[in-house]
Amino acid sequence: MSIRNLERLFAPRSVALIGASERPGSLGATLLRNLTAGGFRGTVHPVNPKYTELGGLPAVASVADLAAAPDLAVICTPPETVPSIIRQLGEKGTRAAVVLSSGLGQARDERGRSLKQAMLDAAHPYLLRILGPNSAGLLSPAIGLNASVAHSGALGGRIAFVSQSGALMTGVLDRARSRGIGFSHFIALGDSADVDLGDVLDYLASDGATGSILLYVENLRYARKFMSAARAAARSKPTLVLKAGRADSGVRAAASESGALASMDEVFDAAIRRAGMLRVTTTEQLFAAVETLAHARALHGKRLAIVANGAGPGVLAHDALVCGGGVLATLAPQTMERLASLLPAGSPPANPLNLFGGAAPERYRQALEILLQDPETDAILVVHSPTATVASADIAEAIAPLARGASRNVLSCWLGGDSVAAARDIASQAGMPTFDTPEDAVAGFLQIVQYRENQHLLMQVPPSVSSIGASERGTARALVREALANGRYLLTDPETKAILRAYGMAIVETRGAATVEEAVHAARHIGFPVAVKIVSPDVMHKSDVGGVALDLDSEQAVRSAAQRVHKRFGELRPDARFEGFSVQAMARRPEGHELILGAATDPVFGPVILFGQGGIAAQVANDHAVALPPLNVVLARDMVSRTRVARLLAGYRNRPPADMDAILATLVQVSRLVCDIPEIVELDINPLLADASGAVVLDARMRLALADRSGSTLDRLAIRPYPRELEDTIDWNGGRLLLRPVRPEDGPAHLRFFDALTPDDVRYRMFVRIRELQPSQLARFTQIDYDREMAFIATRPGADGLPETLGVGRVVADPDNVSAEFAVTVRSDLKGLGLGRILMEKLIAYCRMRGTREIVGEALPQNNRIIGLVRKLGFEVTPTGEEGVRKFRLTLQ
Known part of the structure; x- marks a missing residue:
């Protein structure tokens, strides 16, 4: 993820239009008219070998003929010409381009590469950023830039609109202009070969001209990148999403009810909630919500x-x-x-x-x-x-x-x-917030409610290490490895329960049996009464094929029932595999609620967790909620609250409330299980029987797949958990300090830390004088994404019992993990006690662990302490011409 050189894209001082034309109706003519008529404050350079002048401006024949490198190039030439033009621009010094040409994904060059890949290969050595191809362009009204095919310009304002559809551009611009709605930026992403939704969100999150962000989304490819950027943007300004394709076009193949129930749109909705954004369903709601949240x-x-x-x-x-x-x-x-x-x-x-x-x-x-x-x-x-x-x-x-x-x-x-x-x-x-009708006003209020609830979920950062002991996790992993080694990917009920039991879930006692007599023996061991169920990897609902017998209170009853269900199964499903019986103790809970808990794997967002009304009618009832792991109790409670069955669980008439703590604990444990063991791709617990005395798993099944070993087991999660494994307790200055990653709840302590800094220390850190932290700055410092940034704080309880932050070390790596930029700040009254070195060494060790190649930084020449520290740690220190700023560099690999 990178915002490198995006300022050249969204705030250029000069633009070259390559493929400019005067032919009426052509793309080149439309772009030239928009660039020259929009009041752009910079210079425009038409490029076309057929002309010496276009639109009253001198034209040049090629990129090589440009007197200087333009900040931004707008390209609308035939697709086969684009890669070479990008290479020429990179050599010239241009660092951003908008490619409106289409068809680059299908056509091939002489080396067999798609023209899109050839374009990216040409841009890579120069860090030249590309919007498109097949983009409808962009507008930045504040500087009069209209580098788009839109038939009209945009009014200036503080809303950024980012769209994956160029066709939507003209309609939205028309509607917004008629209502007096203005924009800071209007961006059509096109095919997002380079600059994508995540990059643009990252840029807009720190753009002072943008007060709120509107997204029109059709599809996503990189869930972790999107969630990382979305969470960062939503922490600093209202971010709203209009998502197309809400209706699934068909039932997906799945070996579990959880996989069948968790639709792709529900998963997207869960991601939006977790990112702290607000989802709307119409363009009218999109603009109405902006006005509402702006005043909220x-x-x-x-x-x-x-x-x-x-x-x-x-x-x-x-x-x-x-x-x-x-x-x-x-x-x-x-x-x-x-x-x-x-x-x-x-x-x-x-x-x-x-x-x-x-x-x-x-x-x-x-x-x-x-x-x-x-x-x-x-x-x-x-x-x-x-x-x-x-x-x-x-x-x-x-x-x-x-x-x-x-x-x-x-x-x-x-x-x-x-x-x-x-x-x-x-x-x-x-x-x-002002509305035309009572219904619209209430809808606006409910949008505020939903947005604030989503913002609360955004603050939740569950830990990456579960409370399950290493031996229990090892037991579960061993069972999974054994099944995969034997070529079994769909686990039976007893096998699944053994794994769930290792993760601390309450399980009704269950034994597997290959034959009728083994079933009788298992029942004798468990104790009567028992239930007998057939085991088949080809049958999701055993009751549909007569494969369940309940309340068996003797050996003869078990023998007869096992023979009966086996015969019935063979008659109804002769094509299905029979793998024996599952014998269970009967759970006597007359007031129990049948729930379904499970996990599935979304093709974009990876593992998802499902909760809802269970039993044989789970799919018919269609009462469930979906969430992204990892979960904590707060997130699990929100998940339960979004189902209709939650009202039943709260108790009614003489029926006492169900043990919500037990339900939530089971949900959290399912989340931990899925996070810990990447081979688990689907899981059904149906039913989980819950009443006032607790929650117990009655039936369960699990599907496995070989895990991708190319990266971390956490890479498949859309949200990186809080890395508790990076916490470290040390002795310092006669006491104990905790060095750990920063968390959102550190905000108040961070404010006190900032207030304790001298004005000079603030200037050394920020390079400017700042009297107080703005809310967006505080969020930026404490609500980080652990995937692309790390901040370690040194903390201890203060005299008032509240936690106090004594120092902060921060490092941000580039998208390729080649270079990471650091910053270290120690409370002004604690300097000279070695805390800065401790934090710096923690950052260096962290970067080595991640495989980062180098650490870089900079400081004002007056900041003698940090300059002296980095020299001792082996950094190269180089002065620059920018007010004598010192550049630091430490090679790690």
């Missing part, structure tokens, strides 16, 4: 109070809230008492609160003031229908100061057209 304040709950000047609008908002899964606030008694004084006699207050048609501005103001003080309310929706007696603008003026200063979200809905336009403007300027 912190949300600490999802209880909504509704106030309106009529029963009808209030009821419409209430219905939309309830049907959308929202929560209507139950107002506190003192709130109800205060609201009663605002209403006519005989009109008791309620939520929604009806102020009646003639409600004066002061009544609205008082009602909002009271609701803002209600302890049971998290947000307020104000709905107003125009009346002949009260101007809507006066209502807006009355509530605007309260909304502007409120710590909670205040949303407004102004029903009507021109008569309420002024009220909408006033409300919007006061920071209130």
Whole structure:
């Protein structure tokens, strides 16, 4: 993943158009018109051997004839010419190009390579970044750049739109312009041969001109890269996704119910939730959500109070809230008492609160003031229908100061057209998300709720090392290796349960039996009553073929039942393999809920975990949720809450709640199992029987595959876990310090650490003077992706009992893991005690372990401590012409 040279792509000072033309309707003519008519502040150089002048600009015949290397090249020539043009540009010094030419993936060069690969090979030596091929171009309105085939330009603004569809570009631009919506960047990715969604997200996350990011996604190829960039972007600014292809085109082949149930779109949705982004389903929702989230304040709950000047609008908002899964606030008694004084006699207050048609501005103001003080309310929706007696603008003026200063979200809905336009403007300027209808307003509130919940999930960083002991993990791995060595990829129920038992899951006692008499012997050992089930790799649902017999309370009953189910199985499925019987102790849990837990492997995102309503009707009920591992208890609880069966598990009537801790523990253990053993590609636990006394596995099956040994066992996970194995406790300055990777919850301690730095130390670290960390900077420092960046902190409990950060060492590697840039900062009052060296040596050891070839860095010439430290550690120190900045380099390999 890299943002190298992307500033040349999105903020160029000069552009060369290769393939420029004056032929009407041609691609070259369209691009030239857009480049020259958009008000680009840089220079434009047309390149075409047929012309000496184009669009009033001097034209040159070839790249070699350009007087200087342009920052950006826009290429619209025939596909066979593109690789050589890219090579010439790289030699010239250009470092970014947009390739609009299509067909490079299909055509071949004289060496048999696709032209797309030949293009990438030509760019690689020069680190020349390519947007496309088959891109519709890009727009950066702030600098007047329109290097696209769009029929119109874009208004300036703070929204970045990134699309995998060029065809969507013109429609979205038209719609946005008609609504006055502006953009910082508008980017059509094309085939993403080089610059892809992950690279662009990374760039936009740190782009000061961009306040929010909108994505139109059709497909993904590199899940880890996308998730890494998406999580980084979503931590600093609202990031919204419109995904095409929500309907699966068919049932995928799977050996498990989990594999059949976990659709690709559900997995994508789970990834978006985990990345802290918000998914919408229409372009209208996409732009509406941007406006809503731009004004949204912190949300600490999802209880909504509704106030309106009529029963009808209030009821419409209430219905939309309830049907959308929202929560209507139950107002506190003192709130109800205060609201009663605002209403006519005989009109008791309620939520929604009806102020009646003639409600004066002061009544609205008082009602909002009271609701803002209600302890049971998290947000307020104000709905107003125009009346002949009260101007809507006066209502807006009355509530605007309260909304502007409120710590909670205040949303407004102004029903009507021109008569309420002024009220909408006033409300919007006061920071209130403003809507045309009650339903739209409630949808906006629910978007805020979902976005905040996703942001909470983003903060979860489960550990990479499970709490299961090494011997238990070894037992499970040995069972998997034995099965694979014997050529068995679909494990039986007893074999699967042995692996689950090693991971601490409660298992109903189960024994395998090859014959009827062995089944009788197994039942005698287990104790009666028992259940007998056939074992066949070709049958997913044993009950469908008469392969289950329950409540067998004697040896004769077991013998008869085993013979009966074997015969029945042979009659119904003569084509299926019979591998014996599974004999189980009967689980006597009359109030138990049948659940399904499982794992499957998505072709893009890798392992996924599934939870839902189980039993023989699991696929018919279709009540399940999907999540990406690794899971912790918080993530597992969120997963359970997204199913309908969660309401049953909470208890009802005389049925006590199920043991949720046991269910969550089983989910977490399934996640750990899948993370630890890459050979497990599918797993079904169905049913997991859960009641008030716990959760026990009744039936289970597992599918294995040979693992890819080309990389780490964690490489197949879309999200890199917190690397607990890198923690280290050391003696320092008469006490004990913990050196460990930074975590999101270190944010408060990191702020205190920053506040303890002197202004000079801040300048040495940042190269500029900064008085305080902005939220986006704090997120950038503490919410890292452990796959492409590492930050170690030295921490200990402070005098107040709170953890304190004493020093930070950070390293960021390039995409090829060739070079990694470091930074080390020690609290100003602790310098000279050796902590900087400890952190630096930790970084060097980490980079050696990862196979990084070199570590580089830089410092101001006044930063004598770091210069002296790196010299002692063997770094080369080289002065540069940039204010005497010192460059550091340590060769590791």
